[in-house]
Amino acid sequence: MSTYILMKVLESAPRRYDRGIRILTCGKLDRAYERLAAYIKRGQLVLDLGCGTGALTLMAARRGAHVKGIDVNPQMLEVGRERFQKEGLTEYVELAEMGVAELEAERSASYDVVTSGLCLSELSADELSYTLREVVRILRPGGLLLVADEARPRNILKRVLNGLLRFPLVVITYVITQTTTRSVEDLPGKLRDAGFIVERVRSSWMENFVELIARKSGRSGV
């Protein structure tokens, strides 16, 4: 029975994902997504990595961009599809079950903007460097990479404090919604290594959350 109940709870988890994330990030994620989406212009072609239930995808689509959202979790995408149907935005959005390792299939220099909310931190070191290489390839010269993610504080004191404050929040969120997030270390440095020009870094005071605007070198074609 233990297994049965656990599976039942876990399988209905995608429906509670958004709520879980909201608890875990204390609502700051929505504001971060809005700030990032402000860089997206009408008519642009956007790729949303790890779109999940489509929170960031939705904001991009509302600004009149054509968005392709990819994620490996079909149940999350199902929730996303329902959401876009309700919003009447289906013609602006394409959701595909696809992992970052399958970006090979995307044409070079075909996207104006690539967005990623809480996705890069989910990747292993190998996957992250592969993904950044692929994103450089598929972005148009001058194209933007917009990232919002949990970060690992660089200041050791803040790191300890963050761990202490975060731990109960992680437990509560997991119990209620079976959702959790991970953090990534020195994302700006990794983007620079991949050849991006990091234009803006907005870090929370605790250094546990980071928003990044990075540009692929070259003249924008638009």
Place this chain on the structure above:
Amino acid sequence: MDGEFCRINCEEKRKERRINLLAYAAVNVFETLLRVVPFPCRTGVIKIGAPDKSSPVFLTGNYHLTVVRVSRALRDIDCYLLVANSRGYNVWCGAAGGHFTDHDVISVLKTSGVESLVTHRDVVLPQLAATGVEAGVIRKKAGWRVIWGPVYARDIPVFITSGFEKTAATRQVDFALGQRVEMACMWAFPFSVIAALATALFWLRIVLPLTVLIWALSSLVFLSFPLYSSWLRPGKGGTAFSKYTVVFDFSRVLIILWSVFILGLIIFYLFADGLGRWSIFRWGLVSFIIVLLLSIDLKGSTPVYKSGLHADIFLTVFLDKERCRGAGFCEQVCPRNCYRVARAKHTATLVGSRRCVQCGACIVQCPFDALYFTGPRGEILSPATIRKFKLNLLGERVAGVGRNSPRRRR
């Protein structure tokens, strides 16, 4: 001088091997006791021995104990071992529960750098991943050919020397004594710890007998498995088709366990001094709860016998002779040896459908969609449905069958 050097060298090697063995044993004991918890480990490529551009490539999930065991089984082979992200679950549970998917396999093939290490594009996957990882998709999206390896890593050396061919024995999942002991330990340890912690505060005296009881009962249930396994078949006909009747239908297994419990109670009564009626009732109730929990746990999805937890047991696998071209993937992935493939005649036959545990691996892998499940009223569950829902504990893949079948709706 040379001899002296060799002697020291050999001794050091022997010492090193002893330490390795000790560490291996310690990891095995520790992680077996805590097997109910996922133990994720690093994903990526592991080099074993001195592999070159043509060395074989093996792949497994990132459950730490699995990686430790597979690495040990491969220690005399020059090869690469890819560790894919199965979220810290073992291969079977990961694949059957949708945590170990095509995406995870493609990801490690593409991002680990293995493509620059070898010139060939053949990867050996554990057979039990076949319920969740589709060979055709890996081929199409990543350009790698999947070879289904043996069920157990210990059979890999023989698998290689026989030219990557499996025998009926290395395709079959057995539930051998060693595995049953592991299962008993992985069950008894966490439950006895939880029970001890819960009772220690207010009733210290009960902790020891309770712990002994949990260990004894779980050993009894798992060790005596061969004695009652033949009863683990669903009843013939007349079975109500609802998720809940299946969940609460404990069938005959429980009756056997129940009588064992009665027997234990009598033994307890005979040997324990001054045992009142009240304490017999109390211990009876406690052991009944333990047996109940165990028997429900035993009914989960396994590659050994039919699960009693969901309506999948009412499905029958059907082979469409018209579509079958004898590719033989069904034979390669079936953990119950239900298929016989005539390579020369290009046909497969379903020789052991009674043994089928409805894992669906054959249906997922068939390149011609020649296999599908049929429900008790002749409903067809398409290969697409099986691929989408895999082996789902909640029975989502049969959701359409039970609820919407014409006779039920009324």
